[in-house]
Amino acid sequence: xxxxGVVLNSALALSMIWLLIYFGYRQYRLDKFRHELFELRxxxxxxxxxxxxxxxxxxxxxxxxxxxxxxxxxxxxxLTRAVLFxxxxxxQPLPRAEQIAASWSAARQGLDxxxxxxxxxxxxxxxxxxxxxxxxxxxxxxxxxxxxxxxxKVAKLFHRTEESTTLRVAKELNIELLEEQAIAxxxxxxxxxxxxx
Amino acid sequence: MKMPxxxxxxxxxxxxxxxxxxxxxxxxxxxxxxxxxxGSAVLIAAFVYLTIGELAGxxxxxxxxxxxxxxLTVSQSLAYIFGGGGILYGMRERRLxxxxxxxxxxxxxxxxxxxxxxxxxxxxxxxxxTGKEDKR
Numbered sequence: 001x002x003x004x005g006v007v008l009n010s011a012l013a014l015s016m017i018w019l020l021i022y023f024g025y026r027q028y029r030l031d032k033f034r035h036e037l038f039e040l041r042x043x044x045x046x047x048x049x050x051x052x053x054x055x056x057x058x059x060x061x062x063x064x065x066x067x068x069x070x071x072x073x074x075x076x077x078x079l080t081r082a083v084l085f086x087x088x089x090x091x092q093p094l095p096r097a098e099q100i101a102a103s104w105s106a107a108r109q110g111l112d113x114x115x116x117x118x119x120x121x122x123x124x125x126x127x128x129x130x131x132x133x134x135x136x137x138x139x140x141x142x143x144x145x146x147x148x149x150x151x152x153k154v155a156k157l158f159h160r161t162e163e164s165t166t167l168r169v170a171k172e173l174n175i176e177l178l179e180e181q182a183i184a185x186x187x188x189x190x191x192x193x194x195x196x197x
Numbered sequence: 198m199k200m201p202x203x204x205x206x207x208x209x210x211x212x213x214x215x216x217x218x219x220x221x222x223x224x225x226x227x228x229x230x231x232x233x234x235x236g237s238a239v240l241i242a243a244f245v246y247l248t249i250g251e252l253a254g255x256x257x258x259x260x261x262x263x264x265x266x267x268x269l270t271v272s273q274s275l276a277y278i279f280g281g282g283g284i285l286y287g288m289r290e291r292r293l294x295x296x297x298x299x300x301x302x303x304x305x306x307x308x309x310x311x312x313x314x315x316x317x318x319x320x321x322x323x324x325x326x327t328g329k330e331d332k333r
Binding site: 031084 | 212216219223226229230234238245248252256261264265268269273277280287288291294309312313317318320321325327328331
């Protein structure tokens with residue numbers, strides 16, 4: 001009879017841990033991730049308020065939309081999705097991805113040096129934030145990236161490179177693809193709204 | 198009613214097929230992401246069910262209850278109160294934060310619109326959680 005007590009005790013403790021992880025910690029991570037993106041969006045807005053870029057500029061609008069898309073679809077940024085999409089993208093690129101990348105590149109070219117630097121800095125931090133969220137959300141990936149980080153640091157001793165480990169990971173995991181998918185979904189919805197209106 | 202511009206339409210049926218393939222992957226990813234938490238919950242339930250099932254007809258529920266409570270030490274009970282209390286406290290703090298976000302969101306939205314008339318939104322609910330249409 002003591003065994004049944006031990007089993008029930010363990011089950012109760014496991015249930016509490018389960019509740020904490022799936023209804024507490026996971027929600028907290030999502031809120032924290034969105035908060036960091038909101039801060040970047042706010043930084044972009046304040047830069048425009050200070051006259052660094054016009055609110056009507058296509059680069060401003062695109063970057064704001066990009067951040068908005070990440071905030072909105074943050075709950076879809078998972079390791080499973082990243083791996084499946086990256087694998088699929090190698091065989092069959094997402095139709096809108098190239099178009100989105102080309103429009104961003106064109107909009108960026110039209111900016112003055114200061115604005116371009118600012119836009120690049122915010123874009124880079126968005127990618128870093130998305131990558132960090134993705135990596136820390138999956139234990140196996142976190143371990144893998146930890147090992148990769150050490151290897152990159154060792155490689156940096158021999159080859160001088162400015163690229164950070166996070167950005168390297170972002171490139172390997174094709175984070176841009178997840179971002180572009182979110183933007184495409186947002187654009188499609190907007191077009192659908194325009195048709196209905 | 199406005200018609201979609203030619204560029205916004207899918208360029209070819211192959212584009213539609215590719216998007217469909219991505220949608221299928223999306224469903225797979227959702228299935229995996231749901232299977233992990235709910236699968237572990239089912240495992241915990243099965244673990245208890247099988248243990249109690251073994252004792253079916255041999256002991257009463259009252260005896261099981263006594264065994265459970267008898268197994269609890271004072272320090273264990275305090276740990277449960279501490280853990281459970283912590284979870285409840287966290288949930289209430291979270292609810293309060295969402296209420297605060299809801300009250301502040303309208304204010305900042307209004308201020309931003311004064312600068313940017315074409316201001317675009319993130320599409321989250323006013324309390325800052327995932328919108329109903331985006332939940333799966």
